[in-house]
Structure formats: structure tokens, C-alpha cells
Amino acid sequence: VTVEDVYLGNGVSEMITMVLQAFVDDGNEILVPAPDYPLWTGAVALAGGTPVHYRCDEDNDWNPDLEDIEAKITENTHALVVINPNNPTGAVYSETTVKGLVDIARRHNLVLMSDEIYEKILFDDAVHHHTATYAGDDVFCLTFSGLSKAYRIAGFRSGWVMVSGPRDRAEDFLEGL
Numbered sequence: 011v012t013v014e015d016v017y018l019g020n021g022v023s024e025m026i027t028m029v030l031q032a033f034v035d036d037g038n039e040i041l042v043p044a045p046d047y048p049l050w051t052g053a054v055a056l057a058g059g060t061p062v063h064y065r066c067d068e069d070n071d072w073n074p075d076l077e078d079i080e081a082k083i084t085e086n087t088h089a090l091v092v093i094n095p096n097n098p099t100g101a102v103y104s105e106t107t108v109k110g111l112v113d114i115a116r117r118h119n120l121v122l123m124s125d126e127i128y129e130k131i132l133f134d135d136a137v138h139h140h141t142a143t144y145a146g147d148d149v150f151c152l153t154f155s156g157l158s159k160a161y162r163i164a165g166f167r168s169g170w171v172m173v174s175g176p177r178d179r180a181e182d183f184l185e186g187l
Contacts, residue, residue: 011142015173022127022156022169027053029123029152029171034059039086040123043074047097047125062087072101076110083114089121090114092141095128102136112144115151122151127169130160142174150175 019025026049034040034057042050044063054061062082065075079090092111095102103111115122124141132138145151156169 011172011174016170017173018168018170020167020169021158022125022154023049025154025156025169025171026050026123026125027056029154030054030057030059033057033089033121037086038088039084041079041082041087041090041120043091043093043096045098046091047093050091050093050125059088060086066096066099066101072096072099073103073107074111076107076114079111079114083118083120087118087120089123091123091125093125094141095126095131095136095138097125097128102132102138105137105139108139108141109144112141112149115145116149122149124151124153126153127155127159129155142172145175148176 019028030053034054036058038059039062040054040059041064042054042061043066045066051061064079064082066072067075090111094108112122122141122145126140129138140153142151142153151174153172153174154169157166158164
């Protein structure tokens with residue numbers, strides 16, 4: 011990843027909305043965790059897509075149910091949203107869970123949209139694992155972050171999306187922005 015792979019905007023909410031408007035066509039399904047930060051569901055719907063909610067299991071420390079995600083993938087599924095650390099549950103996904111999410115995206119050729127704005131707000135012995143680390147060069151990954159939460163300077167309204175993965179998919183995607 012280089013500086014050319016990072017796009018700045020007026021906060022992460024704006025970046026999420028812009029990316030979804032560029033990416034989603036009518037009828038596209040986007041997998042979104044439940045419970046979720048409501049912006050994801052609303053932005054997918056406003057862009058003409060269908061948010062399909064996958065279960066984060068309260069009995070398993072709010073971790074994503076990987077089997078539930080797999081069961082909800084159809085020919086119309088185009089992306090998998092990961093919110094880690096999760097808002098609103100506070101769950102911080104283990105390396106195994108993040109690798110499992112990346113593996114699902116890899117096997118089904120899904121774009122990973124990883125909302126990591128809370129990456130620096132961790133408690134106890136929690137460790138944040140970046141989705142893009144495991145996505146490598148073969149899974150198209152969009153990582154969202156910003157200054158407002160992790161750096162506690164919301165007034166600056168600065169957010170970004172980092173693009174990683176296959177260059178051909180990145181170029182096609184960026185033409186839509």
C-alpha cells in the first residue's frame with residue numbers, strides 16, 4: 011500500500027456513503043453485521059442495494075457467525091462488511107475470526123469493506139487484527155478509518171479509505187469514485 015492507495019474525505023461516514031454509491035448497483039446484496047452501526051444499512055439501501063444482515067452471536071462474545079454468513083451468500087452478493095472493533099457491541103475479533111471472514115470473501119470473490127475506526131480503542135488484553143493484513147494481494151479490501159474515534163479529534167472531520175488487493179479491481183473501483 012502506498013499513499014496513492016489512501017483517499018481522504020470529510021469523515022468515515024462520508025467515505026462509506028461515497029464508496030457505496032460508487033460500488034452498489036440496484037439489487038446488489040451487501041452482507042452487513044447485525045447488530046450494526048446503522049449507517050451501513052442505510053447507506054447500502056440508499057445506494058440501491060439490499061443490506062443482508064448476518065448474525066453476530068451474543069452467546070459467543072458478539073463474534074460473527076461464519077456459517078450464517080456463508081448461508082446468506084447468493085449470486086447477488088457483492089461485498090462483506092466487517093466492523094472491527096464492532097459498533098455497537100464492542101467485540102474485537104480474534105485473528106481466527108478475521109481470517110475466517112477473509113476466507114469467505116476469498117472463496118466467494120466478495121469485496122471486503124472493513125470499518126476499523128475504533129482500532130485504537132481497546133480494553134483489557136484485546137488485540138485488533140487488520141482485515142487487509144490477511145486479505146493479501148488476492149482479496150479486494152477497502153479499509154475505513156479516521157481521526158474522530160481512535161484519535162479523539164472529531165472536529166477535524168477527517169476520514170479515509172485505504173484500497174488494497176488486486177490492482178485491476180482497484181482500478182475499476184476507483185473509476186467509479
